[in-house]
Amino acid sequence: MKGRRSRRRGGKSSSFLLVGIVLVCFLLVGGAGIKSTAFSTATVPREATADVTIDESGAHAIDTAQSVHVNSTEALVNITNHLAQDTTVTVALRDDSTSVGDLIVNGANQGDTATFTLREGNTETVKIKIPNDSALVGQTVYYHANASATGLAVSASNRSAAIKG
Numbered sequence: 001m002k003g004r005r006s007r008r009r010g011g012k013s014s015s016f017l018l019v020g021i022v023l024v025c026f027l028l029v030g031g032a033g034i035k036s037t038a039f040s041t042a043t044v045p046r047e048a049t050a051d052v053t054i055d056e057s058g059a060h061a062i063d064t065a066q067s068v069h070v071n072s073t074e075a076l077v078n079i080t081n082h083l084a085q086d087t088t089v090t091v092a093l094r095d096d097s098t099s100v101g102d103l104i105v106n107g108a109n110q111g112d113t114a115t116f117t118l119r120e121g122n123t124e125t126v127k128i129k130i131p132n133d134s135a136l137v138g139q140t141v142y143y144h145a146n147a148s149a150t151g152l153a154v155s156a157s158n159r160s161a162a163i164k165g
Contacts (some may be wrong), residue, residue, distance in 0.1 A: 003126070064159050068128055070134065070163065071131065071132035073127050077125075083120065085149045087117070088115065089124065090115045092146075100129045102129045105125075118147070128162065141163055
């Protein structure tokens with residue numbers, strides 16, 4: 001009686017070789033196609049700490065009116081500078097709100113965008129003048145408020161107030 005022959009060729013060494021080839025192919029081909037969609041670290045030019053807070057309590061505090069009214073000029077937003085330096089502030093109506101009215105700062109009509117310097121510790125009120133147009137009742141006015149200074153930029157996008165009669 002003859003000894004039985006194994007149907008397997010190459011034994012354990014060929015299995016390891018096959019697994020190695022598959023692994024190398026995955027790393028070269030498959031791994032190169034995987035892209036990261038998030039950041040795990042960030043590098044900033046200087047040390048900074050900023051806690052997330054509500055708009056009214058922030059380093060650059062933004063106090064938005066709950067509502068504004070047609071046929072009136074009233075406060076849309078009060079901005080207070082709690083930063084350690086003077087800032088340049090820009091308040092701009094969002095593109096879909098430019099037809100609602102005009103921004104007013106210190107009694108002067110600024111149109112859709114108002115830019116001003118806000119000293120450390122001071123507050124500025126940006127008003128909106130809304131015409132006597134009943135079609136605006138029930139709509140919402142949207143705006144962005146941005147501030148910048150040396151080595152610093154803060155932004156508050158898509159803030160809003162309801163328009164009432």
